[in-house]
Amino acid sequence: MKKATSRTRVVTGGAIVAALALGGFGAYSAAATGENTAAAPAAAVKADAKNKNTTQSTHLTIEAATKAAQATLNAAEKENQRVSVAVVDRNGNTIVTLRGDGAGPQSYESAVKKAYTAVSWNAPTSELAKRLTNAPTLKDIPGTLFLAGGAPVTAKGAPIAGIGVAGAPSGDLDEKFAQTGVATLGK
Numbered sequence: 001m002k003k004a005t006s007r008t009r010v011v012t013g014g015a016i017v018a019a020l021a022l023g024g025f026g027a028y029s030a031a032a033t034g035e036n037t038a039a040a041p042a043a044a045v046k047a048d049a050k051n052k053n054t055t056q057s058t059h060l061t062i063e064a065a066t067k068a069a070q071a072t073l074n075a076a077e078k079e080n081q082r083v084s085v086a087v088v089d090r091n092g093n094t095i096v097t098l099r100g101d102g103a104g105p106q107s108y109e110s111a112v113k114k115a116y117t118a119v120s121w122n123a124p125t126s127e128l129a130k131r132l133t134n135a136p137t138l139k140d141i142p143g144t145l146f147l148a149g150g151a152p153v154t155a156k157g158a159p160i161a162g163i164g165v166a167g168a169p170s171g172d173l174d175e176k177f178a179q180t181g182v183a184t185l186g187k
Contacts, residue, residue: 057090058155064185065095068153068163072181073098076168083167083177086111088119090160092143100167107167114150114174115164116143122159125150126175149174151182 060068065087076083077100084099084107094115099108114125121128126148132138139146145164148171153161163181165174 058158058160059089060087060095060153060161060185062095065161068181068184069096069098071184072163072165072177073100075180076100076165076173076177079173081168081173081177082107083165083174084108084111085177085181086115086164087181088112088115088162088164090119092116092119092162095161103167110145110147110166111149111164113143113145113164114147114166114178115162116150117145117162118150118152118164118178119159119162120144122152122154124148124152124175124179125164126171129171147171147174149178151175151178153182153185 069085069087072085073083076085082100082102082104084097084103086094086108087096088094094112097108097112117125117128125146128138128150129146129148132146138144147166149166149168150162150164152159153163163178165178165181168174168177
């Protein structure tokens with residue numbers, strides 16, 4: 001390895017000092033304008049509310065998703081079933097997952113996929129599994145699982161979330177527990 005020349009050391013040192021100085025300046029600038037940045041997004045949101053090029057959608061709160069997931073898990077535990085529960089939002093993003101004591105390792109991922117499948121098609125996954133007869137390639141869509149155990153959550157007729165359950169000995173039980181979670185949201 002070559003030894004760095006004094007010129008190389010000076011240039012490198014200068015670059016490091018400049019980077020630190022600019023970074024510090026950016027931090028000071030951000031701190032100085034901190035009061036104004038909070039007001040700007042609120043004004044932008046109000047302006048977009050009237051924009052005909054945008055839409056608004058309904059989403060479950062974390063509290064509601066947690067309430068539904070816990071009710072689902074409780075229903076399964078009352079019947080001595082060891083399951084995992086997942087609640088996903090309208091876009092299929094996971095909001096909450098609960099893995100019950102003793103639930104199998106495969107149940108976690110299966111619950112997420114069932115919830116995703118239910119919200120994607122706005123139908124219970126037991127009904128979607130029946131559609132595979134006419135459209136067998138549906139099962140090839142990434143992230144989906146066409147087995148009973150997923151239930152959509154709707155608001156004003158549109159899907160806003162999905163609840164998936166996996167781990168019980170039958171998909172019918174999984175779906176029964178998922179429906180318990182959906183029903184909890186209506187209370």
